[in-house]
Amino acid sequence: MNFLQLNGLHFAYPERSEVVHDVCLQLAPGEIHGLIGRSGCGKTTVLKLAAGLLAPQQGQVQLKGERVQQPTAEMGFVFQAPTLLNWLSVLDNVLLPLSLHGSVTDNQRAYGLALLDQVGLSAHGHDKPHQLSGGQQSRVAIARALITRPAVLFMDEPFAALDAITREELQRDFLALCHAQGTAVLFVTHDIGEAVYLADHVSLMHAGRLHAACPIALPRPRQTAMRYTPAFNALCEQLRHTMDATL
Ligand SMILES: Nc1ncnc2c1ncn2[C@@H]1O[C@H](COP(=O)(O)OP(=O)(O)O)[C@@H](O)[C@H]1O
Numbered sequence: 001m002n003f004l005q006l007n008g009l010h011f012a013y014p015e016r017s018e019v020v021h022d023v024c025l026q027l028a029p030g031e032i033h034g035l036i037g038r039s040g041c042g043k044t045t046v047l048k049l050a051a052g053l054l055a056p057q058q059g060q061v062q063l064k065g066e067r068v069q070q071p072t073a074e075m076g077f078v079f080q081a082p083t084l085l086n087w088l089s090v091l092d093n094v095l096l097p098l099s100l101h102g103s104v105t106d107n108q109r110a111y112g113l114a115l116l117d118q119v120g121l122s123a124h125g126h127d128k129p130h131q132l133s134g135g136q137q138s139r140v141a142i143a144r145a146l147i148t149r150p151a152v153l154f155m156d157e158p159f160a161a162l163d164a165i166t167r168e169e170l171q172r173d174f175l176a177l178c179h180a181q182g183t184a185v186l187f188v189t190h191d192i193g194e195a196v197y198l199a200d201h202v203s204l205m206h207a208g209r210l211h212a213a214c215p216i217a218l219p220r221p222r223q224t225a226m227r228y229t230p231a232f233n234a235l236c237e238q239l240r241h242t243m244d245a246t247l
């Protein structure tokens, strides 16, 4: 079953020429799909169209067969900057998507604490965001995105600002969380290695067009050691070649 479906999307920003041309993409439930391409090729725009944050001029997006016209409660978001509220504690930042809609139940609070534990921040629930490192703030943003148990998560270069080692650890922990919740993910990156490590399929974008999705046939759970295997490197090389060929 196609769970998230992008059908023939075209999009132009007001009074600009078209930047997304006939984009089609399918995600199965629980699938992790990476979108890679050079800066300016339209990745963020496609992600916003998929999430209902922008409306296409042609084509449509469907989630579980229903047309998406605005973000729904089944969606979660993680952007490049963690965008935490400095006057709230770490736990209250995680609970924010719930507290915006009313009071938070004891069960929800317990789940927030469990998520903080799973991202390695159980000792920091009462801290303020400025007391955390950049990597820890990104972990809070991921816990916050998962607090509503979204069926699909949209992520725009969420790990780009982190150093390489922190990024690898966070990618590993992120996959474990998504697996536990069965969350489908559409994420944008310009890092081929990140796309191969995280994704079930990787689509290549160039100048507003999406090229065929490449299946990533690496076993799960993904292990850090896989990054150094010939199979992993062959996939990175294949994507790199396809990217160069679309120049
Ligand atoms: N709000 C906007 N108004 C006008 N043009 C925009 C806007 N946002 C992005 N663009 C343009 O749309 C194109 C695609 O941008 P974007 O989707 O952000 O690319 P990417 O995420 O791949 O770097 C670029 O040419 C960019 O300049």
Ligand SMILES: [Mg+2]
Binding pocket: 043, 044, 045, 156
């Ligand atoms: Mg972008």
